[in-house]
Amino acid sequence: MTVLAQIRPALTLVGVSTLALGFVLPLGFVGAAGLIAPSQAQGSLIERDGHVIGSALIGQTFARPDYFHPRPSATSPAPYNADNSSASNLGPTSKALIDRVRTDIAGRHEVPADALTTSGSGLDPDISPANARDQVARVAAARHLPAEQVATLVARSVRGPFLGIFGEPRVNVLRLNLALDAMKG
């Protein structure tokens, strides 16, 4: 009897909530977002020469020597698969992790930690300033540019912590590479 008496209130509140919180508000926010922040609402996409080349917030693969490289990515089936985000989920004593880093570090020392570790999303758009500086010589040589010019571009591309306190200094790899392409060599 008590159970039956609660069914109508439950159905009503679930029904109204589904309508209001599941349709009206999310759709309302889609509309409102188009007005207040149209670019962000659509994924902060970047266009060049009339077509979408990526999102400012989402990392993408760069393998050519004349581009700055992002962090390794653990998404499958390929790195930086923005259709299925994922971390490596390798534990600290994982042989697979240690072997991967040993291969990638290739005898170098004091490498910035972010350069050889995968991110939590597999889509990290940023690298640390130290990681970017480590790549200046390679990029400059591949582009036949003076290293100082590329280093200056890197320095200008560093975004500091919020209010100087929160988060880490970082360089957005896609924006940096776009700026490189825009540079007259």
Added chain:
Amino acid sequence: MTLIGWVQIALVLAAVLAAAFPLGAWIATVLGGRRLALAPVERALYRAGGIDPERGMGWKSYAIALLVLSAVHFALLYAILRLQYWLPFNPQGFAGMSPKLAFNTAISFVTNTNWQAYSGEAALSNGAQMFGLTVHNFLSAAAGIAAAGAVARAFARAGTGDLGNFWVDLTRITLYVLLPLALVVTIVLIALGVPQTLAGSVDAITLEGAKQTIALGPVAFQEAIKLLGTNGGGFFNANSAHPFENPSAISNILENWSLLAIGFAMPIAFGRIVGRPRDGLALMITMAILLAAFTLALYAAEAAGNPLLHALGLPGGNMEGKEVRFGIPLSSLFTASTTATSTGAVIAAHDSLTPLGGMVTLVLMQLGEVIPGGVGSGLYGMLVFVLLTVFIAGLMVGRTPEYLGKKVEAREIKLAMLAVLILPLAILGGTAISLCTASGLGSLANAGPHGLSEMLYAWTSSAANNGSAFAGLSADTPLLDYGLGIAMLLGRFAYLVPVLAIAGSLAAKPKLAASAGTFPTHGVLFATLLAINILILGGLQFLPALSLGPLAEQFAMLAGQTY
């Protein structure tokens, strides 16, 4: 660890505690039943639902109403997940979920757990995310706060069976607390870069000429309530580590604040409702000190990093599974916050935490999600520990224990112990059974002690209604879909029903005036005793399991052993 790291953690926690006072006062007002601005909306809802807002409920009716709501909403979500192919807003044409996965997912969201054995952007339509999961995020959170309100009333009232009306509490919490906060947080998140669109994905041609499909969707609104309601189920597989869910350090601070705000406001609301603000404050401070201590332990472990990688020439903190924009201090704070509440959203891969860092997340969940715990559930969980604490204190001096003028007797303590024993039963029993089966062992992604931690984490997270994972684990198997589903049900309802029964029995008792022999429950002595009880009762029973998992792995790591 760095000074600036400490400062970041301290400032975010300070912002949470500062907001707890006005927010707690507001929640007390909402639960108090005073006529508020949206009274006409309330009235219309009550009339449509045949709800008499003046009619109070005894503990059994209150529990039944909550269970009926959960059952109805479970059935609806199960249907949505199975049928999503035919439902609106499915631009990618995703097929329906399998029965076992839909069972697991529907239970997961109805219990405020949000364990996800699927990858959001690869398996769920925008529609299922909107009118399936998002709605659950609101109602399961509101149900938890409502139940906490009923328990608070039991201490405030005397000689009555009336704990309030569940439907009224549910409606008012949603309308006046969750909705306004979610609206504000959604707008800020959109401005900071979180998408809110009906597009399923967009194709880009990268600078190197490759095609990149970028998954999109109505993320922002779901993100806001997912954190405010301590739900934690991500729109994307990577959850709040995904740049579209959490684009910057600024959005991360807001999200971290959101997932702690209501949890810390609840003891303040409790103090107001029972007319003893200092007692509420004592609970809040106990929660805050424990959370701060565990956060610093986690930060220390992650900042110390992995000696196996140091030896290869990769110095510094542990960045595997972490995002550059957050760094180690904010990642550590979020990781501790999400496991200390029952949120389970992640900004870093918990599977890749250092052994001791991972152990902190396990312990925070195994303590029973009370510092501050999930919205509502954290407070009533904390009150169970309070009853056990005054009971033990009473035993020491040979007096009948009391709390806020209510005598705590055999019935309450038996029910409290029943609730407390659910977690070890589900966690240790489930982990042991899984690790004895080929199916369970086949789900592990990591070998050695870390594999044990993976399975222990899954059962801990489910039973504690957290929802985060050591995500290497392959969780979409019959054993884990059904087994963890049952653990989530036990963790939510087999805990909640005894707690409401305690409330029913306390509400009926007279309220005694404090005497010289009454143990004061707002001082340092009480807070210390409470903290020790939480650590011993909540933590000690899991120590053997932890020594086989994270502790063993820590020693293996120091010895240079890999698996």
